[in-house]
Amino acid sequence: MRLCAGVDLLLQIVNHVVLEISDTMGRLQLNDLTKVFDSGGNDIVAVNDLNLDIRDGELLVLVGPSGCGKSTTLRCIAGLERATSGQILLYDRDITHLKPKERQMAMVFQNYALYPHMSVRKNIGYGLKITTDLSREERGQRVEETAELLEIEDLLDKKPSDLSGGQQQRVALGRAIIREPDVFLMDEPLSNLDAKLRTTMRTEIQQLQQDMGITTIYVTHDQTEAMTMGDRIAILDGGELQQVGEPLKCYHQPTNQFVAGFIGSPSMNFLPVTHDGETLEHDTFTYTISTETVDSLADASRELTLGIRPEHIQLAESDRGNAIETTIQVVEPMGEVTYGYFEIGGETYTVSIDGEYRMEAGTQVDIVFPEEKIHLFDGRTGAAVKNTKLEAVADPLQV
Ligand code: ATP
Numbered sequence: 001m002r003l004c005a006g007v008d009l010l011l012q013i014v015n016h017v018v019l020e021i022s023d024t025m026g027r028l029q030l031n032d033l034t035k036v037f038d039s040g041g042n043d044i045v046a047v048n049d050l051n052l053d054i055r056d057g058e059l060l061v062l063v064g065p066s067g068c069g070k071s072t073t074l075r076c077i078a079g080l081e082r083a084t085s086g087q088i089l090l091y092d093r094d095i096t097h098l099k100p101k102e103r104q105m106a107m108v109f110q111n112y113a114l115y116p117h118m119s120v121r122k123n124i125g126y127g128l129k130i131t132t133d134l135s136r137e138e139r140g141q142r143v144e145e146t147a148e149l150l151e152i153e154d155l156l157d158k159k160p161s162d163l164s165g166g167q168q169q170r171v172a173l174g175r176a177i178i179r180e181p182d183v184f185l186m187d188e189p190l191s192n193l194d195a196k197l198r199t200t201m202r203t204e205i206q207q208l209q210q211d212m213g214i215t216t217i218y219v220t221h222d223q224t225e226a227m228t229m230g231d232r233i234a235i236l237d238g239g240e241l242q243q244v245g246e247p248l249k250c251y252h253q254p255t256n257q258f259v260a261g262f263i264g265s266p267s268m269n270f271l272p273v274t275h276d277g278e279t280l281e282h283d284t285f286t287y288t289i290s291t292e293t294v295d296s297l298a299d300a301s302r303e304l305t306l307g308i309r310p311e312h313i314q315l316a317e318s319d320r321g322n323a324i325e326t327t328i329q330v331v332e333p334m335g336e337v338t339y340g341y342f343e344i345g346g347e348t349y350t351v352s353i354d355g356e357y358r359m360e361a362g363t364q365v366d367i368v369f370p371e372e373k374i375h376l377f378d379g380r381t382g383a384a385v386k387n388t389k390l391e392a393v394a395d396p397l398q399v
Helices: 002-025 070-078 120-131 136-149 165-177 195-212 223-229 247-252 257-262 291-296
Strands: 028-039 042-054 059-063 085-090 105-108 183-187 215-220 232-237 240-245 269-276 279-281 286-288 303-308 314-316 324-333 337-344 347-354 364-368 375-378 384-386
Touching: 028 070, 042 070, 042 240, 059 070, 059 195, 059 223, 070 105, 070 183, 070 215, 105 165, 120 136, 120 165, 136 165, 165 195, 195 223, 215 223, 223 232, 223 247, 232 247, 232 257, 240 247, 240 257, 257 303, 257 375, 269 347, 291 384, 337 364
Parallel strands: 059 215, 059 232, 105 183, 183 215
Antiparallel strands: 028 042, 028 085, 232 240, 269 279, 269 303, 279 286, 303 375, 314 364, 324 337, 324 364, 337 347, 375 384
């Protein structure tokens, strides 16, 4: 018994140490990464003091609007751009100034970048030929294995011009996978594909990444891709990190109005209000808030922005507290959901309801913003002062 207890204790200690190490190790770290371009005498700060800790085996999505610095960040990590300042660490080793081929990383680009004159077989194997001293047979074997993994064995003798966009993207993935890199870097790899293929490839890349367990940084401007693929997502704006976290955390608890508006589709509705005691005052309505919400506003400015997601708005049949009377002007049935557009104070807002229900244009309705679902942002800084609770997301298996 005593021996068992001792072994147990030892195991606990080992587990603790392993957890501590894996929690703090961070396979790829960006420390104050900054990239400034000189554009005809003007400084363009593409990436500004970026700090990120990407875990071993994680799929981290870098997302943000066009020009926010996603590709530049990725290119700095790959060594294709020289960082102006800051550090890039891989397994605690400073790789900031290493050449691309010394970094053990493989990059997949939006335009596939395949060699048009080479067969698929040669395209996939080319990297091995120039970076390893594997024999011709060994390289051939690895190409066959990679093609099998991606289910493109029958394309090996074709040229890129004979392939569809999806097939070309698979070849580009094959070329990256075969090198067995420490890190995958993917720059909008699915943008050139049609919507249906994009959805399929999204799942395939996720599956492949999970099976291989290779740390991956995936760049996209598409918030749906970010939400569905990322273990965590990092949202950038103007070269600066706005938030990094699990997708649902960013959705329910955005750090600021920018993240709130960027994550979620259709976008969150924003209404300007002022805070006055126990009420929020809009030009056209008064919204009574609980003492809990009043308390959360203690340090906020008087000017606030009320945020409510289209899917969280309720349509009330009869007069309810905090209801706002309006008219549904346009209806868009999507099947699964129906979007309705309505006006408050001359601005157009969106409500999304379950597609099972009918909503008619021209119907007068009472709109309700349930208090537990509203977000409030400081009108001056945009920082979130009230968010929704993450615990409100139920586990379907427990319901
Ligand atoms: P997109 O989604 O449109 O590709 P992005 O988020 O990837 O955008 P970057 O390509 O990283 O953005 O560009 C960030 C900023 O740096 C932009 O203002 C861009 O114009 C600028 N920039 C990028 N490359 C250069 C360059 N070689 N010279 C000068 N400015 C550049």
